[in-house]
Amino acid sequence: MPKRGPRGRREDALLKRAHALLPAGVRNASSNPDYAMVVSRARGSRIWDCSGNEYVDYLLGSGPMFLGHAHPAVVSAVREALEDGSNYLMVNEPSIELAEQIVAAIPCAEKVSFNTSGSESTFFAMRLARAFRKRDKILKFEGAFHGMGDYTLMSNEWTFRPADFPKPVPNSAGIPACIEQQVLIAPFNDVETTAAIIDRYHSELAGVIVEPMQRTIPPVEGFLESLRELTRRYEIPLIFDEIVTGFRLAYGGAQEYYAVVPDLCTVGKSMSGGHPISLICGREDIMSLVDPTRALSGDHVLQTGTFSGNPISAVAALAALGELRKPGVYEELFAKGLRLKTALDEMLRAAGIPARVTGEPPAFEVWFTDGEIRDHRSTLAVDREKHARFTELLLDRGIVKAHEKFFVSMAHSEEDIELTLAAFESAVAALAARE
Ligand SMILES: Cc1ncc(COP(=O)(O)O)c(C=O)c1O
Structure with a gap:
């Protein structure tokens, strides 16, 4: 499983420069400043920060990198x-x-x-x-x-x-x-x-x-x-x-x-x-x-x-x-997304963590609540702190997601899915240990 290493001096300096001039802040996968990163490059399903950490990317530039980066x-x-x-x-x-x-x-x-x-x-x-x-x-x-x-x-x-x-x-x-x-x-x-x-x-x-x-x-x-x-x-x-x-x-x-x-x-x-x-x-x-x-x-x-x-x-x-338009691409995408979505749901259930996984296989999300999610008001009761912690636990394990969903791409490979499932399992265990 990939492991996020410490932030290097160069990335620290870049973040300081960004904060000095960008009043809207530094858009990032987590709002926790400890997890702020500066992206250096991306290819296929992977993205790298300026400290050399590699992540499997489910943020996909907020969705556009549907084929993977630099296709x-x-x-x-x-x-x-x-x-x-x-x-x-x-x-x-x-x-x-x-x-x-x-x-x-x-x-x-x-x-x-x-x-x-x-x-x-x-x-x-x-x-x-x-x-x-x-x-x-x-x-x-x-x-x-x-x-x-x-x-x-x-x-x-x-x-x-x-x-x-x-x-x-x-x-x-x-x-x-x-x-x-x-x-x-x-x-x-x-x-x-x-x-x-x-x-x-x-x-x-x-x-x-x-x-x-x-x-x-x-x-x-x-x-x-x-x-x-x-x-x-x-x-x-x-x-x-x-x-x-x-x-x-x-x-x-x-x-x-x-x-x-x-x-x-x-x-x-x-x-x-x-x-x-x-x-x-x-x-x-x-x-x-x-x-x-x-x-x-x-x-x-x-x-x-x-x-x-x-x-x-x-x-x-x-x-x-x-x-x-190539034959089979959507079938493959849906199969990957469904595996991730279903496994996450099952792991959370098995760990006894109240959660709902919603969406369709190419774009899905986990909500920490035991209530049904069917409209905006039903999302207001979710445990946002737990969601933020889960996002951070995934980042620690080399997985980036968008703040409110996982975008699945055509580029996610069997290896990516396996890595992600292992990261889900270990992040869910870490969440359960805190309960
Ligand atoms: C459903 C929907 N409509 C519109 C927009 C706005 O698109 P853009 O960020 O390209 O202006 C977004 C952006 O996330 C979106 O999710």
Whole structure:
């Protein structure tokens, strides 16, 4: 089993320099400063810190390194493309081909529009819905994360004192108070309460945005179907935020996996081998509002960005999607994820530690609670201190996870899985010894 060694002088000095100039802090796998690290490089399923410690990586750059770090097909495609320039603003052949592949892959995709980050795509998707419906309010689900926009940074996963539904709680200072009037909050996986809110507010609603698997909480049977039916009844655009689930739960994303097709969806992270690109795709009648020839029509949605659809990210995405289309890749991914998820669950049970392991095999999480996890409020009772300790115990054993999930990649090998299972076993034993 890998073992994390002490931090070296060079890494210590780098952390000091980072702290001196980066007021948002040093983003890390653990908030405990003893576990802060500076990454020096990554390849395949492994990542190294500047003190030479090697880790099996389940953080995957917050998900994008779905094929593993520095995947040879992506690296060689990007290396070749770099010779021809990195950004033109103007349309280019790789982005046209990518749009064609997106339409072929994603069930709701009739038209496509490229952006750079996930936050940008969810922001524009909601703007499209508002322009299409000629109304302002957006309904989102408590605990869902859709990025950093003012409209979506409300009642997300870091909401520890929720308000009564449908009132939002802003998650950041600096969001104009008037935006709170435009956001409604509903409980994920609760059809009855969600239906009551939609029935009451449908004439003011521009759109409903949902993570089809909210963080690592899968939809209960019938939830997405009911949401589809309710939004269709009132002709309210349904937006799936598939920044995490797109190309991850299936090649066609969560809408293929759960067999519910939205009107619009946003995709990012796993599609481009770690290169910055995201997109909105969906129904032609909504997407066509971005067409600049409508500029004088009064319903034109302005949507552009300096790096949107840049040829390097498009080439990287074409190479990544080529890998994802290879036969058997999703079967293998699911088999690996399922082994890890099931084993962790069984080890915690055997050790008598109250815990729930939720999610789908490519993205799952452990919650230290004996209650069922089905929505944001059920996560509020979890033992966060124990979770932080478990993350640290894994780091000690050379395993890095994201703060709220394990991302499994195509690059995790049999050896990685064995190492991880051994680390789980020993970390669970160390947790149990503390009880
Ligand atoms: C579901 C979801 N939507 C949107 C975003 C925002 O994406 P980005 O960080 O690329 O802006 C994230 C980021 O984690 C996400 O998980």
